[in-house]
Amino acid sequence: MVTAATSRLEGLRGGAGFPLVSLVLVACAAGLLVGSLRSATFAQLTVQGLALGAVYGILALALVLVYRATRVINFAQGELAMATTYIAYQLIQWGLSYWEAFVATLAIALVLGTVLELTLIRPVLHRSGIAAVIVTVGLFVLIDGIVNWIWGGDFKSMPSPFGTKIYHVGGVSIARLYVGMFVVVVVSALLVWVLFRFTKLGLGMRAAALRPAEAALVGVRVDWMLAVGWGLAALLGAVAGLMAEPSQFFLQPTLMQPILVYAFAAAVLGGLDSPAGALIGGLAIGVSLNLVVQYVPAISSELQEPFAFAVIIAVLLLKPSGLFGHQEVRRV
Amino acid sequence: MTALLELQDVEARYGPVHVLHGISLAVEEGSVVAVLGPNGAGKTTTLRAVSGTVRRAGRIRFAGRPLDRLGPAAVARLGVAHVPEGRGTFSELTVWENLRLGAYTRRGSIQPELERVFTYFPWLSDRRRQQAGTLSGGEQQMLALARAFVLRPRLLLLDEPSLGLAPVLVAELFRIVRELNEKEGLTVLLVEQNAHLALQAAVAGYVLEAGRVVLSGSSDELRADDSVRRSYLGY
Secondary structure, eight states, X not given: OOHHHHHHHHHHTTOOHHHHHHHHHHHHHHHHHHHHHHOHHHHHHHHHHHHXXXXXXXXXXXXXXXXXXXXXXXXXXXXXXXXXXXXXXXXXXXXXXXXXXXXHHHHHHHHHHHXXXXXXXXXXXXXXXXXXXXXXXXXXXXXXXXXXXHHOSSOBXXXXXXXSOEEEETTEEEEHHHHHHHHHHHHHHHHHHHHHHHSHHHHHHHHXXXXXXXXXXXXXXHHXXXXXXXXHHHHHHHHHXXXXXXXXXXXXXXXTHHHHHHHHHHHHHHOTTOHHHXXXXXXXXXXXXXXXHHXXXXXXXXXXXHHHHHHHHHHHHHOTTTTTOOOOOOOO | XXXXXXEEEEEEEETTEEEXXXXXXXXXXXXXXXXXXXXXXXXXXXXXXXXXXXXXXXXXXXXXXXXXXXXXXXXXXXXXXXXXXXXXXXXXXXXXXXXXXXXXXXXXXXXXXXXXHHHHOHHHHHTTTSXXXXXXXXXXXXXXXXXXXXXXXXXXXXXXXXXXXXXXXXXXXXXXXXXXXXXXXOEEEEEOSOHHHHHHHOSEEEEEETTEEEEEEEHHHHHHOHHHIIIIIOO
């Protein structure tokens, strides 16, 4: 959303950062394409990686929205996503179809996220950002406890939203599930982009996040906008949870815990304040995890989370602003 | 005649630091009023007290309504546009988005407002897709003024518009402010370091020192005052 603008600024500052990043991404995409053409296994892993990566990306997008709106890292974002997935599960138990439950859950998540910001984050945010981050850690534990208390820790199963059909494309088998996950995530992200880019509400939210004081001067209700930002993040998290569940084949309270780590890696890789970066970062993490586990003998699937952590640390050390992040320019 | 804006014994502070110690002033509808004074006298804070961006006490009435308990968004919704020092341009957003934000509190189409603004700032029309941060300082100041104007405010609070601008641009800016005042009847409360310009544009002025009004009068009276001449006009 703001990345194009940011890149233009960077161009003006004489940095060649953005074109270089684009080149690297194009090169990676070309590499994936060539690899996929030469090996069916590679192609399958890539497709699966893109689908899982899209889920990481949309949760990363939720983290980025919250970060941009309130400068808070929401450690409870994943648990919130997990809890809303349980809500969808419950709605299905009560007789709704999968997609009815999907839509209802998104609405509930929107309200839930907004209310959480207003009741738990807002009161401490005025004091300090760190306090709010600690509240989100508390929220993590709280949500986890509530879900375990209501639904228990055992596995639940939900109907599959996309069936079990498998497409065969020139020797490559692609599960309809992965196509579905990818499409749902991309459509959700596009809708959010349209909201931010083309609506008055979106403009108000961007203004409130970028410059709260000035936004208030033109009559934007900043507090309200930031709360809605949290609501939208929770909605995106619900999409992530609902799309993650079928890839895990069952629902349990730890559903989103590894995914939160991948989403953090994606958000940091993309640049914490870049929505497009979060999505691209998610895809990159998803694909590279899949390929690394398959082709690097030293890294087995147990090492996926440490691998994601390694990415976080490497990015923070080498390029703290990530691929598309906005480097803060301070006038002295 | 009652004033559009009236301040009575307004105090304001940042944390423990008192900046305003009981300011009283009045701005007639349709006039331009200047606030003069040295750095740190509380000029900017006076504007901020009106727009609600600083904690304040005392009575502030705008068009007969008390403002002193309202926050900035609510004050803006009543028709008070504040162009803060340093312009408050959303540099990450486009020119059009900045203008759209200016009219944020208006419902429905803002096309008529935009057309009106483009008659005063014709160059903005061609630049609407440009990112505001890439405009020059002068252009950004014009944009800030244009953005304030699309709100169709009854009162414009204008803080140090000449700051950091080349003299040609400053003259152009003040020409537009005068035009808006004369043709559109826009009421302006102006804070300006450059007392020459300020008194040229304004019909009346207040001189602040250390958070108090030490002198007030019509622009002609202030221009004729020895202390104003020595301290602010430099002759």
